[in-house]
Amino acid sequence: MNRRQLLFGVGVVLFGAGVVELLAPGTLPVPVAETLLTVVGGLTLLSAAVLSLLGRGERLTHADTPEVEMATPAEVPGTDLESVLDEFPGPDNIRGDGFDTRRRQLTEAAVTVLARIRGLDTGHAREQVAQGVWTDRTRAAEYLADDLPEPERELTLRRLFASETARERSHLRTVDAIAAAAGVEGRGDSQLGDGAEADGVVDTGTAGRDVDTGRHRTGHWTGVSLVVLVCVGVGLLLGQPAVLLAGAAGLGYAAYARVTQPGTVDLSVSRSLGETDPDPGEQVEVTVTVTNNGGFCPDLRLVDGVPASLPVTGGSPRYGTALRAGESVTFSYTVQAVAGRHEFGPALVVTRNLSSSVEQELLVEAGSEIQAVPSPEPLRGSVPLRHQPTRYAGERVTDTGGEGLEFRTVREYRPGDSLARIDWNRRARTGELTTLEFDRERATRVVILLDTRRSVQTGPEPEASDALERSVAGAQRLFPALLDDGHQVGIAAFGGGECYLAPDTGARHREQGRELLASDPAFQADTNHHPRPWYWIPRLRATLPEDTQLVVFSPLLDPDAARLVRRFEAYGHPTTVVSPDPTATETPSRRLMRVRRRLLVSHLRGAGIPVLDWDPSASLEELFTREVTAR
């Protein structure tokens, strides 16, 4: 017999004795003195004190719900200073030397900026940094100078408590000075930007959510038993029946919390969409029906699994209700379609019993998806491709002579020349056998290659389109434009090589490309890619046909991206980079990120690879026209 059963037995016996005494006073030979009342009252108050001390850690808990209304905010590149410095290019190589201390890293970054942007030679740049004359910001200059005055050495109280933040501050000051030396200036000196990043990652969907499906107590009625004990104790001590009886309130609710049992929850959720293939930007109404297949469910809180990539623009995807057995409820909300394919996650359901003392979380699967394919909107104007001789007929005029329409020259007949190209007039006039040469009008074979790594999902501010969205939107317009120009165009993505459309022409191919860009998992925000590029490069290389130009969409944020582009250029694929710029300038480390990107861009340009730096405010047309006129 355990303690609880013992207590229960004692309680029942006492209760029975009380009732007997109540009905027939004097039956029990227990003399009740004032002292006994006081002792019992004191003991009760004591147990109340013990209980409240024991229960101090007890808190009301409730299940958390994700921010399904938000579209996943774009990460602003350079928010973390450490990661910016870790892959900062060195003065002589693109990888940098991977110094371990922050000060060495900053020194290298300063030297790199002086050498690569200011045009100093590396030795001279190093000297300037060592002497502290590279910037007019004295504290930054002093921090990197060789004869660093070391105030940290003084063992002061201030150092004990504040040395870390003081060091952080001098790092940020130095970062700011380096960015300024590279010509990137902006406001904001602190490390943190606007609130969104301060909170860390925001959960914007229910898919893959880790849900504790067991029942757990909510602590909703925490404190009611304490009220009972206090009432009884005080009531007995003071001899106040009013206070004593008030304990009944606590007792009643304590019993209510215990007695209401959570039933088993059996729900089904179905979702219907106003449109499953809307145009991007269109509002889509989502109607959710929840049916209770089990018993009465007094407290049902539902958060629908809105795709993480879609923002809710009207209504609420959340619903709270009570459902009788067999009853259904329907509610609806509106999401804004964004280009791409978006899968709805399971609905997150939190149920409670009638008294709210027990809570249970569950995920109810309800599959549906929205696929928004942008309508074709080919880029106007010409696309600055690179000159290249190829073997396929098309509009781009190459410098080699051959078959074509436009006359180029006449040459001596060689065996094997087509009869149709023999200059029969000249043959009749002079008896000479000559062959006509025309300008070869050749199409270029182009593959649009998109950088889809997770690090690409960054934008200048959390609400802005990230670089991946801009890249896909750009490719969506470039693809039909290149087809219109008569080229054979294909599509590929970084990472894996499963997403691939071989270069081709024709109406069907055009539609395939549009679909691929809109729906391939590679272009979805939540797709994980192989982190090591050297793993999938050989596969992609084997897939690409020879004599294929590449147009690479990449924000060029990390040295890997630049190295990949150089690698493909070296493999014989003339490459043009269209680089959506996702960098921002609100904090020193973000400014340094912008500098890092500029270094990578100039590195590629130095290697003869055209890089079209795509500012968020400019259209692709403007960008291409500028490039065409510049050539």
Place this chain on the structure above:
Amino acid sequence: MSADHRIDRAPTRPSSALALVAAVTTTVAGVYSPVAFAGCLLGGLVLVTGLAAGEQQAVTAGSAILVVAVLAGGSSGAPVVATLVGVTGALLALDLGSTALSLGEQLGRQAPTLRLELVHAAASTLVGLGIVAAGTAVHSVVVGEQPETAALGLVVAVVVLLLALRGIEVVPD
């Protein structure tokens, strides 16, 4: 893209309003004693602050102040039924306030939750009414003869039973 800002996770309005009604009921029941009345006003103020700020601790503290104020009134001679109604109201305020908070946190203010809140509030209020009715009945039976042994026996039995009940987990381990 729009609507990127987060939802308003403030406590839901219906339950907050009902929690205030409960607190007002308690305050009205406290009019017999100036101390109790003043304490109730203070408790109500803390409760309102807690509901406005979405702070569970303030809601709990407000209800606790209400209970203490009512008990102080009961100790200084307020009628038995008024005291019982006061404590019941204070606990109801805690229940409804906490519900407003958890619903606000989980579903936000914009989500339709009225039916859930009404069902919950109706159930809790019915329990409260039952408590007051039962308490009044017990009081009217016991108050005449004052058999102290019986009363004490019953009270101690109740406390012991309550302690035993605490050990019972609704949630199976």
